[in-house]
Amino acid sequence: MRTYLLNRAWQSLLTLILATVVVFLGVRALPGDPALALAGEDRSPETLAAIRLQYGLDQSIPVQFGHFVNNILHGDLGTSIRTGTPVSSMMRTALPVTLQLAVFAIVLATIVGVGAGVVAAAKRGRPAEWVANGLALIGLSVPHFWLGLVAILYLAVATGLFPASGFVPFTENPVENLHHILLPVVILGTGLSAVIMRQTRSATLDALSADYVRTAKAKGLRPSAVIGRHALRNSLIVVVTIAGLQLGELISGAVVTEQIFGLPGFGKMTLDAVFQRDYPVIQAVVLVTATAYIAINFLVDLLYSLIDPRIRVGGEAA
């Protein structure tokens, strides 16, 4: 067990280091010059030179990389070229927005997905299953950004039931916060709930056909009790897995959702940074998401290996 953990930790660290190098070189491979993007209409040679000097863009790539690594090791993610503010403080304002969006979406998707999945499995061959399956397929197939646009068009603009965009921090006004975040959460949660529903359904079906459940049934336990006790537990493992593996998907989804609903979150910050060639922000974002991804998967693996030690025999390096 210890060897396994050490091994996994070392692998994670290696991935992180690789990610750091790749993103550093990757952003510099983007065509375009951050100084030009920043200078906007004041593009005199002196302005450009001053910007490059200020952000160290005039130095050679290895020197820049040295600074970058050195700063990270000192806990400094750098300063945004576009806004002139430290990236860490941008993250402090942007991350809570995205976290709230993502966590709410996961919670919503779990409730809907697990519920629908269990119903679909329990009511096999009945209309309820068809409806649940159909909705899940549609949820998987609909482009989320389009769903967002349609929701804005018909639920926000036409009726005024929801604000079309914007964000109010929870600490400032909880009611308004929920009012603003509800539509984006539903949109982001749609696809996820479809995934969870389908996984739950098949996990539940597996569980229902397992010997111990058949035994329980044979002993006269009520079906609902069987499902509640055995099948649901399986489903929760599914949810944990999805939370880990779908993190990247979730962030991608959040990027577009935030873009459409004008939420000042992590995804929107990232997209703006890519378009503006804001190197420090892109680097920091990838570093943070990669770390989160690796950490979550490490935890998921850990949980798994605790639940079922056989898993690590397969050597699934997540």
Added chain:
Amino acid sequence: MTNRAPGTTGSHRRRTALIALASALTVSMAAACSAVSTDGGASPGSSGAQPGANGAAAGEAFGSPAKADEVKQGGKLVMALSAEPDQLDPTLSRSLYSRYVFHAMCEKLYDVDADARIVPQLATALPTVTDGGKTVTIPVREGAKFSDGSIMDAAAVKATFERNLTLAGSGRKSELGPITSVEAPNASTVVVHYKEPFAPLTAALADRAGMVLNPKTTKALGNRFSTDPSCVGPFKLVKRVPQNSIELAKDPNYYDADKVHFDSISYRIITDANIRAANLRSGDVQVADSLSAQEVPNLRNEKSLTVLQSQSLGYQGVSFNVGNVDGVGTPAKKVNRASANEPKIREAFKYAIDRAGLVKVIFNDLASVACSPISPKSEFSSEAAQRCSPHDPAKAKQLLTEAGVKMPYEVTMITSNNPDSLRLAQALQSMVKEGGFDLKIQPVEYATLLDQQDRGDFELLQLGWSGRIDPDANITNFVGTGGSQNVSGYNNADLDAILTKARQGQDVAERRGLYAQAVEKVQADNPIIYIYRQFNLTGVANTVKGIQVFPDGVVRVAFGGFSK
């Protein structure tokens, strides 16, 4: 989606209803008049003018200043901003949108009125120019206070000049021209010395270069001034949440505080035009800038809203690469392309463009045709400077034949990949077909576009300029030899001579004549083909009064108020 074409939103200069600036009654009367009847013609009034049949004659609606008896004190104004302002430091700011916020917190030596004329703000009169244009004397207002209560005086103006000239990364240095020194002989006089005469100074001082900064703050914060900016203004910064909002509160130290009605202003960044409009409709915001031309007719039908419109001082057009081989600013070299070497091809392209048609299809007539870098609103404009070539596909074909090229003649245009630019490009593509051109569109990301245009890696590109009050800033950099934005790589010694003379000239009539000549030169060679001028379209809820937009495009909200 976030990226936009250069100068997508025209704007410039700044600031607010004159009524509050100068205490003199006469001045406020003048402003009130000019705001409703502009020389653009067409119906004034708050509901906005109907655009004319052809774009050039379209009307404007700037909004009117708030009358003291129709507004109440207090309340928080919420304005939707179409883009996030960059640093709130007038020296370092590079984004046009920062001016929307600055206008409420950082007053300038000079301002612009509804006729794009320069009027005093923190100065008390227009500058006096002596010594053949090399000495400029500016009288400075007395009794104004910065947001921390300290006194604004000539020494502060001098310190601001020096900061703008020397701070690393200053965006203002080039706007100020060849200054040798700045003096403050007494508390209310600033004298600027020049190596060569520099006429565009006054116009520059009606923008960010003219914002007077609190020397205490600049000293304490250095290049981090934007974290706690302090200027003279009706409002001051309270809080900024990046990507989301900027909150201002009324500044009790402001010299004309009794003209200020709102308690606070909240700018919310909403980049999507539809969503800005939706928020305006729902009443969540009272003011929204840069409305979509497609949406304006619908908005004009709403009783609760008013749409203000003013013509941008800038222009939008296309630019041929005629000599940019080694990058912008380097000496022009021969480009191996017929469109670079044969002016007749470029002229043909000009005749192939149906400007009025484009304006109608793409902008619903909420833009005006443009054939010149000088806005017809400018006092430096003249009939000669506005001369326009007609849409004449037959002539275009004839010119292509004369140039000896095969038709359809293929031209590749790079353009920004935002939906607006792409629509324009596609409309252009199908229009020039008739004139014998096969226009290929190559959409690129905005950051890539900037890079390609500066490197000279293009044949034709779509470009735009938000415009400045002084014509020099709209022409010289773009077509003058070695100009920092002369991405065409155009060089013409005769034109350079005219532009230098115009820049140094102190007499309006003389400069007007020179700019007419300059336009003629540009139109003969067509390195840039000017196509249209945008309208600054601003939506205002009828619950507020006194919101104005002048030709500089800045939405002036600081002296408005909620209706009684």
Added chain:
Amino acid sequence: MSTTEAPLTPGPSVADGDADAPREVGRRRRIVRRLIGNPLAVISFAVLLVAVVVAVFAPWIAPYSPEQTDFARTFAPPGTSGHLLGTDDLGRDVLSRLILGSRASLEVGLLAVATALVVGVPLGLASGYFRSLDAVISRFTDLLLAFPFLILAVGLAAIRGASLGNAAVAIGIAQIPGFIRLVRSETLRLKSLDFVTASIVDGAGDLWVLGKHVLPNATSVILVQATVAIPAAILGEAVLSFLGLGIQPPDPSLGTMLATAQQFAARAPWTAILPGVTIMVLVLAFNIFGDSLRDALDPKGSRS
């Protein structure tokens, strides 16, 4: 963008791992029979077939050139004579653009998955079969997975410039890890099965074992994964084009149509709704067919 189920596949494995030729034929027949017996599979397959036929013959089927503008007839509503589904902001025929846009979507979907297959399958085989390569390839997989898909695709599209091919490759690269992992775990499983072990013990070459035993038996899982990956790529293209990084105008793309239509959604809702519905139908057909295929391949046959 789409939330695919791809990465989850290390669940119950689908294929039965025997390579007995006669049984294999019987199995194929059984699968086809099951597919035909499933009305949803038939319908979705029919939709896909129609989509492919329309795509192949698009230039002849579309009533207009998708680029042909008509400035006198902009925003004609659906049902206007001559324009069944109306016209857009530049007076172009929406139906023609949908047809050509669907074709582009299919092209991107196939091209992206082809990219992912070409890179992902060999790497997955190598990773699962050769222990020495496993660590390296797994780090590479982790690395790709550590970048959020959209950031990766946006970055690649920005580096390589926006075009149909580049968008497809960017999406394909983002899909590589899914294939590597799937093929790797399938290889690990097959490798431990008796007939493969026996073949190895008999001294068969590694490539021969991989080509003769492992790959053929992994085909069905790969096929199922591909039917999940194609619709995901179609959605990915729509998102990239929506952000201005996919297929470039004037070539029609469903995503670009949506991006443009966003501005006019209130005035001309059909320009926004039709491309969205078209994307949904295409993706739905793939997903349903993929599901049916998975069920048909399932030896237990328990989840129709």
